[in-house]
Structures are given as structure tokens and as C-alpha cells.
Amino acid sequence: MPFPGERIYWHDHSVQPPAPGTPDLPDRVDVAVVGGGFTGLSVALHLARGGRKVALFEAASLGYGASSRNGGMIGPGLHKLGITGLRKAYGEDRAKDILREGLHALDHLEDFVTSEQIDCDLHLTGRFRGARTPAQYEASAHECDWLSKNINLPCHVVPAADQHTEIGSDFYCGGNVYHRDGGVHPRKLVAGLTRRALDAGVTIFAPCAVTGINREATGLSLRTDLGTLTAREIVLATNGYSDGRTRALSRRIVPIETGASAIGPLSPGLMAELSPKLRMHGETGRVFMWYRPTPDGRSFIFGGRFGAGGMPLEARQKAFRHAITRVFPQLHGSPFSHVWSGQIAYTKDHSPHLGHHDGVWMAGGYCGSGVTRSLYFGTKLARRMLGEAQAGTAFDDLPFSPVPFRPLAPMGADMLARWYQMQDARDLKARDLNRDTVS
Known part of the structure; x- marks a missing residue:
């Protein structure tokens, strides 16, 4: 349930996803997909186009979770362990393969949106990542050089003396620009996915929670708010909103609550000052802030692991104001138009996963980089279930272990x-x- 006072920017600047209607609950389907976000919709779409009879269940509204609460920032995603951590954990060659997978995921997102003609404000504007300290600037410069040479990721270093070409702030000590990053309107992407899934023949039940899963002689039995049905296979795609009802996935991820806010509308002059090239933005640090201009270029969205839903709205706004104004003092008196929260999912090894565990298929654990990864993983999982080619990823043999x-x-x-x-x-x-x- 939303916290008191919450308003989600994307919900006020987009049409609703198409209504799935009120279909009758079938007795049996080939595949039941649990979760109506990016992952669930993409896997359902591909399975239906592959000839499977698919029913999708969403406990709330389509895209209710992170799929319409995120910042809409896309990119290769890299990895939470960093280059050094990856090389130490998996070796040089495997680290490169894992990082290249992020580029494949981004290519897939671009191709999908283009080929399906989904209007979701996809623009690869690039991302400026500011370095908070001189030591972090040096480390990020080495990272940029390594990524350029080893996985052909286009990026360049911006010294502090030149950073005003990227951002209207003196807070950072320089930074990097990653040219393959960009943004989408996540709510519009949910709507586009929903239309394609319905057109492909996916039967969608929303709101309709799955309250239990049992294995029986005739298949897997799902108890839902509308009754019980049998499925030959089940896909769990609930990610950060997994709980006891989807225990096989829930026990493998850690839900993390994050916050987001929008400030604006702002004057064109102030927007141009804050972000001269209207890029996506991030920063170094252990607990960092991400931020971006809205697709219409009139407001700014900020987010991170602060200002989440477990505190009063005034306290959340204060936390946001502190984080925002140390980067942009110009926004000290600017009003919040929206404040909201959501849950992402981390995993034991900081990697996303897909596969077959505890008798069900699942994908998730995107560790805060889910917009790009979720569509890619949903399609890869469907291909694996259909026995199609090009179903593998660099993450496949990483154990998706339960969290202690x-x-x-x-x-x-x-x-x-x-x-x-x-x-x-x-x-x-x-x-x-x-x-x-x-x-």
C-alpha cells in the first residue's frame, strides 16, 4: 500500500496501461506468470508468441511495483561489485563477459522498443557520474579507461575544471560520462508491454493475487483471489515485492526500500543550468543519489536510499532536500511536486539471476538496475522455457542461493x-x- 501523501510522478504524466477486462479464470494453462511488471509482462509476451497458453496474475495494478516507481534510467548496469570486485570473484575473462551482458541487455531494450513501436520516451542522452572525492575521481577515471579498452563501452573523463559543461554544480571533483546510458518513461513502457501482451493472447488478471502454490499429480496448483487453476509451469516475477506467497523467489532476494521525488516545474533557464545536456546523473559513494530531468525537460527527479516510505512525509522531504541542495543549492526553495517510494531487490552475490529453482521458473534480483535487465531477463527466461536458441546469459551458472x-x-x-x-x-x-x- 502507498504511504500517506505519496504521489508518483509517472502516474500523473502518462495514460493508464490498457485494462485487461474481466476474463473468466481458466481451469488450466500452460504457464502462469506471477507479477505484472517489466519481467512478468515480457516473459508472458514471448511465451504467448511461442504458442503457450499464458495467464498473468498481478496482485495490484499492472506495473504497481518498481516498474512504475523507478527513475526510468537505462544503461548497461555494470555490476555492484565493481570491476575490481568482479575480477577478484570470477576472474578477468568472466568479469568481462558479465559486463558485456549489460550491453547486450541495453541493445535488446533498444531493439524491442523500436521494433514494437512503443512510445516510452526512450532517449540515449548519456549519464554524468560525479566523483565526490579526488580519490574517487581517480578510481572512476581508471574504470572508464578499463571499460573502454576491454568491453568497448563508450565513456570519457570530465575533470573538475570542465564539469560545468555537464552539471551546474561545484559539488563534485570531476567525473565520467557514459554515452550508452539514457532514460525512458517507465509507466509508458508498462503500458506498451501490456498492449503487446494482450494482443499476443496473454490473459491478464489484475488485481488478482496468487495466495498459494502447490505441486499436485496433474501439475502446479495456484490459489488465487478468483479461484484455483492448474498450470504446467509457473514463473515468479515479483522481484522486490516477493513475499511468502512467492517463497521460492522471496527467500533468494532482500527487498530494499528506496525513495524518489520530483521538483518542478522549473524554468527553462534553471533546467539548462542544472543539466546543460539533459543527461541522466549519478555519483560515486557507498550510498549515492541518482537524478535526471523528466522526459519533457521541465522537472527533475531525484532518488536513492533515503526519503523512503517508513517516515512521515515532512521528514522524507527534509532528507531529500538535504541530499539535493548539497549538489544543487539553487533548488533550496523549489517545491516538491511528487514524493514516493518503492522496493528493489538485492541478491546474496549482488548479481541478477534467472533459472529454475524449487520447481518454478524465476527471474529477478536486479540490484537497482532493473529497467534494462528485466525486459532482457524476461525474454531470455521465456526462450529457455521454449527451448529456443540465444537463451543463455553470462549469469547462468552463478548459484542463485537462498539468503541466510x-x-x-x-x-x-x-x-x-x-x-x-x-x-x-x-x-x-x-x-x-x-x-x-x-x-
Whole structure:
């Protein structure tokens, strides 16, 4: 349920996904898909086009979860372990394969949106990632060089003296521009996916929760709000909104609550000052902020692991204001138009996964980079189920293990985030002291 006072920017600037109608619940289907976001809709679409009789169930409205609450930022996604962490964990060659998979996922998203003629404001504007400290600038410069040479990712370094060509702020110590990043309107993408799925013959039930799954002699039995049906196969695509009803996936991911807000509309002059090239934006740091201009270029959306739904609206706005104005003091008095929250899913190894576990198919654990990955993984999973070619990914043989002490994991993740925030604050304090000394 939404928290009091929440308003989602994307919901106020898009048409609703097409209504699925009120179909009768069938006795049996080939595949039942649980979850009506990017992953569920994409896997259902591909399966239906492959000749399967598919029913999709969404407990709330289509795209209710992260699929219409995210920032709409796309890109290769890279990896939460970073280049050094990946090479240490998997070796040089495997690290390159995993990072290249992000480029394949982005290519897939572009091709899909273009070929399906989905109007979702897809624009590859690039992303400027600011470095909070000189040490992080040096590290990000090395990263940019390595990515360019080893996986052909187009990026370039922006020194502090030139960063005003990218951002109207003195907060950073330079940064990188990643040219293959960009943005979409996620709510419009949900709507486009829904239309294609319905056209392909997917039967959609929303709102209709799946309340239980049992294995029987005739197949897998699903209990739903509308009754019970049997499916030959089941796909779990609930990601950060997984719970006891989808336990096979829930026990393998840790839901993380994040917050987002929109400020504006702003004057064209101020927008041009904040982001001269209207790029996507991010920053280094353990707990970082992402931000972007809205597709119409009139407002800015900010998000991160602060200002989430577990606090009063005023406190959430205060947390956002603090994070935003240390980068953009110009926005000190600018009004919030929207504040909302949502859940993403992390995994034990910080990698996304797809495959067959505990008798069901599943995909998820996108670790905050789900817009690009979810459509790609949904299609890959469907291809695997259909026995088609080009179904493999670089993540396939990574074990999708249950999270130890899963009921306590969200609390542990919150404590770790607080510790990271303290370390980030320490780094910024040391940086500012050094700037004062130099000046």
C-alpha cells in the first residue's frame, strides 16, 4: 500500500496501461506468470508468441511495483561489485563477459522498443557520474579507461575544471560520462508491454493475487483471489515485492526500500543550468543519489536510499532536500511536486539471476538496475522455457542461493546502509577540510 501523501510522478504524466477486462479464470494453462511488471509482462509476451497458453496474475495494478516507481534510467548496469570486485570473484575473462551482458541487455531494450513501436520516451542522452572525492575521481577515471579498452563501452573523463559543461554544480571533483546510458518513461513502457501482451493472447488478471502454490499429480496448483487453476509451469516475477506467497523467489532476494521525488516545474533557464545536456546523473559513494530531468525537460527527479516510505512525509522531504541542495543549492526553495517510494531487490552475490529453482521458473534480483535487465531477463527466461536458441546469459551458472537468515536480512541491509552513510559523510568531511586548507 502507498504511504500517506505519496504521489508518483509517472502516474500523473502518462495514460493508464490498457485494462485487461474481466476474463473468466481458466481451469488450466500452460504457464502462469506471477507479477505484472517489466519481467512478468515480457516473459508472458514471448511465451504467448511461442504458442503457450499464458495467464498473468498481478496482485495490484499492472506495473504497481518498481516498474512504475523507478527513475526510468537505462544503461548497461555494470555490476555492484565493481570491476575490481568482479575480477577478484570470477576472474578477468568472466568479469568481462558479465559486463558485456549489460550491453547486450541495453541493445535488446533498444531493439524491442523500436521494433514494437512503443512510445516510452526512450532517449540515449548519456549519464554524468560525479566523483565526490579526488580519490574517487581517480578510481572512476581508471574504470572508464578499463571499460573502454576491454568491453568497448563508450565513456570519457570530465575533470573538475570542465564539469560545468555537464552539471551546474561545484559539488563534485570531476567525473565520467557514459554515452550508452539514457532514460525512458517507465509507466509508458508498462503500458506498451501490456498492449503487446494482450494482443499476443496473454490473459491478464489484475488485481488478482496468487495466495498459494502447490505441486499436485496433474501439475502446479495456484490459489488465487478468483479461484484455483492448474498450470504446467509457473514463473515468479515479483522481484522486490516477493513475499511468502512467492517463497521460492522471496527467500533468494532482500527487498530494499528506496525513495524518489520530483521538483518542478522549473524554468527553462534553471533546467539548462542544472543539466546543460539533459543527461541522466549519478555519483560515486557507498550510498549515492541518482537524478535526471523528466522526459519533457521541465522537472527533475531525484532518488536513492533515503526519503523512503517508513517516515512521515515532512521528514522524507527534509532528507531529500538535504541530499539535493548539497549538489544543487539553487533548488533550496523549489517545491516538491511528487514524493514516493518503492522496493528493489538485492541478491546474496549482488548479481541478477534467472533459472529454475524449487520447481518454478524465476527471474529477478536486479540490484537497482532493473529497467534494462528485466525486459532482457524476461525474454531470455521465456526462450529457455521454449527451448529456443540465444537463451543463455553470462549469469547462468552463478548459484542463485537462498539468503541466510532471510527474515532478518532487511534489517541487516538497513544497518549496513547506515554504516555506509557514516563512511560517506567522513569522506566528504575530509574532502571539505582539505579544500579549506588549500584555499
